[in-house]
Amino acid sequence: MRRGHIAAVAAAGVLTALSAVPAHATEYSSALKVKGIQYDAPGRDSNNCTTGNTDEEYLTIKNYSSTATVNLKGYVVKDATGNTFTFTRSHSLQPGDYVKLRGGHGTDSDAKNVVYRNNCNFMWNNPGDTIYLYKPSGAHADTHKYTKSANDPDGNGYITYHG
Template sequence: MRIRFALAATVAAGTLAVVVSAPAQAAEYSSALKVKGVQYDAPGRDSNSCSTGNSKSEYVTIKNYSRTATVNLKGYVVKDTTTSNKFTFRADHYLGPGDYVKLRGGHGTDSDAKNVVYRQNCNFLWNNDKDTIYLYKPSGAHADTHAYTKSRDDRDGNGYITFHG
């Protein structure tokens, strides 16, 4: 993992000020898998009822940006800023080069053919105003991270934000 730090020093009126910038998000993590986008605000009125709710319409898309490697999602973790909202891929799910998977809320049958994995949980994972999406490798290393705010990042107001093309 490469992390770039910028160091700037300014001397003014006998005072030394040092400014250190934080590592850039996402671009600095070495991983073929990245968060392509997130439907953080499911269409309709939010309801996490398993029978009538819309949590299945909330999802995060994870894409394999490698041109040659197939990656097994088993052991990868997706979480938000709270420690209790997380999902670990427990079964083999292979993403070939350029392939993607939508990790959806709600209950359903995982399908490689339909590129979908369900969290088997009807609670919403992403906040509708702002949140941070973390993707971790099975080793615990960062694969990708993106913070979003509705007002800054969702220009058309449709509840979907794209991070990587």
């Protein structure tokens, strides 16, 4: 009787652990992961390059390694419809460091942890989308599917992943 109880408790623990992982998240072997996304820029959406707010839409990518520095050059970010951004310049992330990939135009800055897509069109769809991060080799680094209704309960347009 006791062994049966222990087995049942162990099985329940495994089921609880499995249910804690969101069905839409896939884990890949990569130091770089999506930390969060501001998929809905504050205010009324406008992709006008001069007065628009596409620079308020951003994806935060973090180096979760405790020891390795990772160069973003060659990493690719895509969405579900095929919008693509490739990091073409060297931008090194120290362990624990992050970069915000912003829409719009601006000056890339290691000191300010920002890279601009130099494109005034919004990349992320407000109702829902899928974020793909690929290594320079083409291997997956991270993927997240989101919907506004399921993943943004406070409705602020920001979703956090990987803490």
